[in-house]
Amino acid sequence: MDTVVRAVGLVKRFRGAVAVGGVDLEVHTGEHVALLGPNGAGKTTTLFMLLGVVTPDAGVVELLGHRLPEGRTAALARVGFAAGYLPLAERMRVREFLRMYADLYGVVDATAAIDDALVRFGIEDLASSLGTELSSGQRTLVGIVKATLHRPRLLVLDEPTASLDPDVATRVRQGLLDLTRTDGATLLITSHDMAEVEKLCERVIFVSRGQVVADGSPSEVTASFGRSGLEDVFLHLAARQPPAADGVGADPTARR
Amino acid sequence: MTSGQAPAAEQRWEDWARSRRRILAVARRHAYVLKRSPHRLFDVTIWPLVDVLLFGSLGVFISRHGGNGSIAFSYLLSGIVLWHVVYQSQIALSTGMLEETWSRNLLNLMVTPMTELEYVLGVMLFGMVKLAMGVGVAAIAAWGFYAFNVTDLGWQIVPVVAVLLVVGWVIALFVIGIVLRFGSGAEALAWGILFIVMPLSGIFYPIQALPRMLRPLAVALPTTHAFAAGRALLVHRGLEWGQVGIAAVGTVALLLVAVAFVVAMLSLFRKRGYITRYS
Numbered sequence: 015m016d017t018v019v020r021a022v023g024l025v026k027r028f029r030g031a032v033a034v035g036g037v038d039l040e041v042h043t044g045e046h047v048a049l050l051g052p053n054g055a056g057k058t059t060t061l062f063m064l065l066g067v068v069t070p071d072a073g074v075v076e077l078l079g080h081r082l083p084e085g086r087t088a089a090l091a092r093v094g095f096a097a098g099y100l101p102l103a104e105r106m107r108v109r110e111f112l113r114m115y116a117d118l119y120g121v122v123d124a125t126a127a128i129d130d131a132l133v134r135f136g137i138e139d140l141a142s143s144l145g146t147e148l149s150s151g152q153r154t155l156v157g158i159v160k161a162t163l164h165r166p167r168l169l170v171l172d173e174p175t176a177s178l179d180p181d182v183a184t185r186v187r188q189g190l191l192d193l194t195r196t197d198g199a200t201l202l203i204t205s206h207d208m209a210e211v212e213k214l215c216e217r218v219i220f221v222s223r224g225q226v227v228a229d230g231s232p233s234e235v236t237a238s239f240g241r242s243g244l245e246d247v248f249l250h251l252a253a254r255q256p257p258a259a260d261g262v263g264a265d266p267t268a269r270r
Numbered sequence: 271m272t273s274g275q276a277p278a279a280e281q282r283w284e285d286w287a288r289s290r291r292r293i294l295a296v297a298r299r300h301a302y303v304l305k306r307s308p309h310r311l312f313d314v315t316i317w318p319l320v321d322v323l324l325f326g327s328l329g330v331f332i333s334r335h336g337g338n339g340s341i342a343f344s345y346l347l348s349g350i351v352l353w354h355v356v357y358q359s360q361i362a363l364s365t366g367m368l369e370e371t372w373s374r375n376l377l378n379l380m381v382t383p384m385t386e387l388e389y390v391l392g393v394m395l396f397g398m399v400k401l402a403m404g405v406g407v408a409a410i411a412a413w414g415f416y417a418f419n420v421t422d423l424g425w426q427i428v429p430v431v432a433v434l435l436v437v438g439w440v441i442a443l444f445v446i447g448i449v450l451r452f453g454s455g456a457e458a459l460a461w462g463i464l465f466i467v468m469p470l471s472g473i474f475y476p477i478q479a480l481p482r483m484l485r486p487l488a489v490a491l492p493t494t495h496a497f498a499a500g501r502a503l504l505v506h507r508g509l510e511w512g513q514v515g516i517a518a519v520g521t522v523a524l525l526l527v528a529v530a531f532v533v534a535m536l537s538l539f540r541k542r543g544y545i546t547r548y549s
Contacts, residue, residue: 117295
C-alpha cells in the first residue's frame with residue numbers, strides 16, 4: 015500500500031513551549047484516518063506542518079512522495095484542504111470562488127468539475143450566492159466542495175462538520191464517502207464529533223500534549239484505554255490535559 | 271532535438287501554462303473585489319482627482335501671484351500625476367495582499383500549489399489595471415481642469431514611469447513583509463509609508479529645497495532621481511539618462527533587498543505559525 019503521508023519525528027515549539035513533541039505518522043492510500051485529541055493537543059499544528067503551512071522545528075514530512083518544503087507545489091496539487099472555521103473569500107460568488115480554486119489546482123474542465131462537486135454535496139442552488147449571503151454551515155459546505163474540485167488523492171479536513179446541522183453533516187459524510195470510494199482518495203480529518211469519526215474513519219490517532227498516545231481502529235483504541243467508546247477516551251484524555259499544561263496554551267494554532 | 275528533450279520541453283510548457291492560469295486566477299479574484307467594493311474605487315478615482323485639483327489649483331495660484339509661476343505650475347501637476355504611478359502600484363499590491371488577510375483567505379491560498387511568486391504576479395497584473403485607472407483619472411483631470419497635457423512630455427517619460435512603477439512594487443513588498451511579521455496592526459503602513467517617501471523624493475521641487483540634513487536621504491532614494499528626470503523633460507532639457515540610470519540601479523538594489531526581506535519574513539511566518547492570525 016502506498017504511503018500518502020509520512021511524518022517522522024515532527025517537533026514544534028512556540029515560544030519555547032512544546033506544541034508537538036515528536037510525532038511519527040504514516041497514512042496510506044485509501045485510508046480514512048481521524049486525528050483526535052482535546053483542544054491544544056497539537057492536532058492542527060500537526061496538520062499545518064503536514065501541509066507545509068507551518069515549518070517544523072525538527073522532523074521530516076513527505077506528502078504523496080514529495081519531501082517538504084521542496085516538493086510543496088507538486089504535493090499540494092493533489093491535496094485538498096478545508097476547515098470548518100474558514101470563511102469564504104469575500105466579494106465573490108460561490109461559482110467564482112470555486113472557479114478560482116479550480117484554476118489554482120489546474121482542473122482541466124473547471125465548469126464540469128464545479129457542477130459535479132456542487133451536485134455531490136447538494137448545494138447547486140448556492141452557485142450564484144455571494145459568500146456573505148451564506149450561513150456558516152453553507153460556507154463550510156462550499157469549502158469542502160472547493161477542497162474536492164480537483165479530485166485530490168489526499169483530502170485533509172480540519173473540523174469539517176463543526177458548524178453543520180445533523181442533516182447537512184450526514185450529507186457531507188455521504189459525499190465524502192462517495193468521493194473517496196470512487197477515487198480511492200485518502201481522508202485525514204480532525205473532529206470533536208466522535209460519532210462522526212466512527213462513521214467516517216476506520217483508523218483513529220489520538221494526540222495528547224503533542225504526542226501520539228494511541229493509533230488503531232476505533233475499537234482497538236477504545237479497548238486499549240479500557241473505555242466504553244471514543245467519546246469516553248476523548249474525555250479521559252481531555253481531563254489529563256489542563257488548558258495551558260506544559261505551555262501548550264502558547265500554541266497559536268490551539269482552538270478554544 | 272533528442273527524444274529526451276521533447277518531453278522535457280513539453281513538461282516545461284505545461285508547467286508554464288498551469289502557472290499562467292494561477293496568475294490569471296489571482297488577478298481575476300482581485301477584479302471581483304474591486305467590482306463589488308465601490309469604496310475601493312476611491313483610491314483609483316477620487317483620490318487622484320482630489321490630488322490634481324489640490325495641486326493644480328495651488329499651481330494656478332502661485333503662477334498668478336508668484337515669480338516663476340508657470341514652472342511651479344508644471345512641476346506641481348506633472349509631479350502629482352507621476353506620483354500616482356508610485357502610489358497606485360504600491361497600494362494595489364499591498365492592499366491586494368491585505369485583502370487576503372481581511373477575508374481570512376490566506377490559509378486557503380497557502381495550501382494550494384500556487385507559489386508566492388505566482389500570487390504576487392497575479393496581484394501585480396490586476397494592479398496594472400488599477401494603475402491605468404488611477405493615473406488615467408489624474409492625467410484626464412489635469413488636462414480637463416488645467417489644460418496640462420501629460421503626453422506633451424513625450425515617449426521619454428516611459429523609462430521614468432517604469433522606474434516609478436517598480437519603486438511602488440518595492441515599497442509594497444516591504445509593507446507585505448512587515449505585515450507578515452507584525453500582523454494586520456502594521457497595515458496602516460500600506461498608506462502611511464508613502465507620505466514619508468513623498469516629500470523626500472522631491473516630487474514637486476528639486477531636493478535643494480529640502481532642509482540640508484534631509485538631502486543625503488533624498489539623494490539615496492531612486493524616486494528622487496526619477497522625478498528629477500521628469501522635471502528635466504518639462505523644461506525641455508531632454509531625458510537625463512544619468513538620473514534615470516541612477517534611479518534604475520537604486521530601484522534594482524532596493525528590489526533585491528525587498529525580495530530578500532519578504533522571503534525572510536515569510537520563512538518566519540511559517541516558522542512561528544502566524545497563519546493562525548488569519549484562520
